[in-house]
Amino acid sequence: xxxxxxxLLHSMLLLLAVSIFSFAILQLAPGxxxxxxxxxxxxxxxxxxxxxxxxxxxxxxxxxxxxxxxSVFRGDLGLSFASGTPVAPxxxxxxxxxxxxxxxxxxxxxxxxxxxxxWSAARRGKWTDRAGGVVTSSFLTIPDLVLFxxLLLLAVxxxxxxxxxxxxxxFDDLGVGGKVQDVAAHLFLPVVGLVLATLPPLVxxxxxxxxxxxxxxxxxxxxxxxxxxxxxxxxxxxxxxANPLITLFGYSIAGMLSASLLVEVxxxxxxxxPLLVDAILxxxxxxxxxAVMLSSVFLVAGNLVADALLFATDPRIRTxxxx
Amino acid sequence: xxxxxxxxxxPESPQSNSNQFEPLLRVSGLSKQYVQRRxxxxxxxVVSAFQDVSLEVFPGETLALVGESGAGKSSLxxxxxxxxxxxxxxxxxxxxxLLALNRKQLFPIRREVQMIFxxxxxxxxxxxxxxxxxxxxxxxxxxxxxxxxxxRALQLMEQVGLDSAQEHKTPLEFSGGQRQRLAIAxxxxxxxxxxILDEALSxxxxxxxxxxxxxxxxxxxxxxxxxxxISHDLRLVSEFADDVAVMYQGRIVESKDTRKLFTSPExxxxxxxxxxxxxxxxxxxxxxx
Numbered sequence: 001x002x003x004x005x006x007x008l009l010h011s012m013l014l015l016l017a018v019s020i021f022s023f024a025i026l027q028l029a030p031g032x033x034x035x036x037x038x039x040x041x042x043x044x045x046x047x048x049x050x051x052x053x054x055x056x057x058x059x060x061x062x063x064x065x066x067x068x069x070x071s072v073f074r075g076d077l078g079l080s081f082a083s084g085t086p087v088a089p090x091x092x093x094x095x096x097x098x099x100x101x102x103x104x105x106x107x108x109x110x111x112x113x114x115x116x117x118x119w120s121a122a123r124r125g126k127w128t129d130r131a132g133g134v135v136t137s138s139f140l141t142i143p144d145l146v147l148f149x150x151l152l153l154l155a156v157x158x159x160x161x162x163x164x165x166x167x168x169x170x171f172d173d174l175g176v177g178g179k180v181q182d183v184a185a186h187l188f189l190p191v192v193g194l195v196l197a198t199l200p201p202l203v204x205x206x207x208x209x210x211x212x213x214x215x216x217x218x219x220x221x222x223x224x225x226x227x228x229x230x231x232x233x234x235x236x237x238x239x240x241x242a243n244p245l246i247t248l249f250g251y252s253i254a255g256m257l258s259a260s261l262l263v264e265v266x267x268x269x270x271x272x273x274p275l276l277v278d279a280i281l282x283x284x285x286x287x288x289x290x291a292v293m294l295s296s297v298f299l300v301a302g303n304l305v306a307d308a309l310l311f312a313t314d315p316r317i318r319t320x321x322x323x
Numbered sequence: 324x325x326x327x328x329x330x331x332x333x334p335e336s337p338q339s340n341s342n343q344f345e346p347l348l349r350v351s352g353l354s355k356q357y358v359q360r361r362x363x364x365x366x367x368x369v370v371s372a373f374q375d376v377s378l379e380v381f382p383g384e385t386l387a388l389v390g391e392s393g394a395g396k397s398s399l400x401x402x403x404x405x406x407x408x409x410x411x412x413x414x415x416x417x418x419x420x421l422l423a424l425n426r427k428q429l430f431p432i433r434r435e436v437q438m439i440f441x442x443x444x445x446x447x448x449x450x451x452x453x454x455x456x457x458x459x460x461x462x463x464x465x466x467x468x469x470x471x472x473x474x475r476a477l478q479l480m481e482q483v484g485l486d487s488a489q490e491h492k493t494p495l496e497f498s499g500g501q502r503q504r505l506a507i508a509x510x511x512x513x514x515x516x517x518x519i520l521d522e523a524l525s526x527x528x529x530x531x532x533x534x535x536x537x538x539x540x541x542x543x544x545x546x547x548x549x550x551x552x553i554s555h556d557l558r559l560v561s562e563f564a565d566d567v568a569v570m571y572q573g574r575i576v577e578s579k580d581t582r583k584l585f586t587s588p589e590x591x592x593x594x595x596x597x598x599x600x601x602x603x604x605x606x607x608x609x610x611x612x
Binding site: 216217218220221222223224225226227228231236239240314 | 401404405429431433436437440441442445446447449459460463464506509513
């Protein structure tokens with residue numbers, strides 16, 4: 001328990017550091033949200049100055065940071081200049097959409113990668129394994145952008161899947177079942193894109209981790225007892241190979257908010273990605289900081305989940321705590 | 324046949340205990356080849372691990388297999404333990420030709436031949452507890468109920484000199500010597516008749532080597548176990564082996580009673596090996612004392 005408590009404290013400190021750092025970096029960027037207004041001859045310098053002081057942009061860095069910190073504890077994460085509303089509800093709405101997309105893809109990718117990785121490790125060197133290797137490396141070499149554009153092209157040409165958005169115009173008229181079906185149809189294309197982008201490295205990792213264990217002498221010893229191939233793979237190789245894979249799983253949770261940025265922009269999924277891109281271009285700082293913070297929260301949470309899983313599954317980690 | 328161990332039938336042998344025993348293990352004409360693909364080419368080259376190996380191990384006796392690394396000792400051990408299939412030849416265990424059997428028929432026979440590896444840390448599943456590790460072979464062979472398997476595992480722990488109160492510890496929590504004891508207990512779980520020790524002592528310090536050797540000797544006496552002991556350490560071999568087979572470049576070049584091998588080596592490689600051991604005579608003196 002002390003192990004996890006210590007990890008939690010570390011995480012809080014890390015988040016604080018990230019917030020200061022991202023705040024400071026954004027200070028370094030030239031101009032702010034109101035810079036375009038100041039070059040507009042129809043708006044007086046006085047008006048722009050008033051707007052700046054209204055939003056607190058004229059204050060020095062520590063004070064603005066303090067204000068922002070207070071707003072975090074209030075739960076609104078600062079104000080979006082572009083929409084004039086608190087950032088939190090804006091971000092939560094978008095994050096929900098992103099998580100629906102990435103959560104589904106993550107689950108699907110792992111559910112496919114584990115059996116596929118185990119399968120090719122069990123058949124290492126055989127032609128089926130080599131063919132799998134060719135397929136995964138092909139997908140690794142295709143840039144994600146090309147992949148997503150190809151999917152978009154496919155969808156537009158065939159008209160099989162809706163492109164863009166996450167619901168149809170007639171969404172409100174649908175029943176519960178119809179609504180689920182509608183969202184699922186819109187979800188299909190971006191999910192396929194994300195799964196294709198994340199699956200190959202996962203399969204590679206699982207395969208190589210399994211192969212390493214399958215060559216260990218304790219597996220040979222078990223084979224000398226007449227162990228079945230299934231039991232070797234599931235009871236011997238998989239649990240022992242699990243550690244790096246659990247860490248990898250933690251990373252993929254960590255990337256849940258950021259991994260989908262490109263796919264969201266290309267396939268117009270109303271997630272955090274497009275919001276972040278717009279906010280960066282407009283220098284809507286508090287939206288950017290909030291998005292970065294949320295991403296960091298996921299990173300920290302992903303690592304914590306991985307640590308907790310390792311703690312639960314690996315007796316060696318627990319052992320070290322006693323000593 | 325010149326390579327076959329004739330120890331049991333050799334009247335001159337001091338340890339011949341005049342046994343009319345059939346050999347427990349008889350390996351004849353065994354060869355193993357691997358096919359290796361040339362880089363950037365479809366051409367394949369055949370790499371021979373060992374050729375035309377014949378040897379016999381008698382019940383309750385120890386045959387040492389010595390030779391430099393790369394001589395094919397470990398490949399041979401893996402073939403005899405039925406972990407790999409030899410290319411040609413015959414492996415007979417108590418008169419039964421093992422290579423004629425299919426996977427299913429082989430399953431009950433696997434219990435007869437068990438192997439102990441060089442590095443005990445990698446030879447034990449790090450995720451299982453001591454008790455689970457020893458009970459695992461019983462589980463795989465579908466023997467007994469869970470409490471019965473545990474009782475047997477605890478009994479084996481005591482037998483190899485481990486405290487059975489440590490049943491819940493994982494391999495990592497044991498020392499090197501203790502881990503090798505754990506591996507021995509696991510190998511004994513199925514009451515095998517032949518133990519293949521593949522450099523099983525070389526990762527241990529001198530004190531532990533002696534202790535484990537004593538344990539093995541006790542177990543051999545108690546259960547009439549046969550050992551095929553693969554080693555590169557001639558000094559150790561002189562202490563425990565009844566017979567020695569010398570392997571050189573994939574072939575057994577000389578094979579005879581240990582004392583005879585040390586006193587009158589024939590093959591030039593054997594002589595070379597012996598010359599590298601200091602004061603062989605003093606060891607032999609010690610042994611006969």
